[in-house]
Amino acid sequence: MIITAASDEDMVDIHDRKPMVLAPENARKWIDSETSSERAAEIAVEHCRPTEEFHWYKVGKDVGNVRNQGPHLIEPLSVPSDLDDQGT
Known part of the structure; x- marks a missing residue:
């Protein structure tokens, strides 16, 4: 819950x-x-x-869709190029 x-x-x-x-x-x-x-x-x-x-970490947009599953969803985006790839 x-x-x-x-x-x-x-x-x-x-x-x-x-x-x-x-x-x-x-x-x-x-x-x-x-x-x-x-x-x-x-x-x-x-x-x-x-x-x-x-502690707060930026994560990819995929985390916002309940259909997406997997441990990659909680991996922090830490490299500036990763942030650019996510459109943020």
Whole structure:
């Protein structure tokens, strides 16, 4: 399951949504059917890892199509000629 929220900070330049990453124990609480929707919202806000903890890499446009599969989709584009080939 992927939980998303509106982007903030540096993520706005990348996408209008951001992933909300929870530690396993908080994810279990969040998904528990006994957890109220109010408590689930609190868990998401209070325990979501901040954007600053992630490393961002430019990837090819193929990653945006669900029909494309394979490990090459997450390989960073690091060479300037690679960026030119992607039309960015």
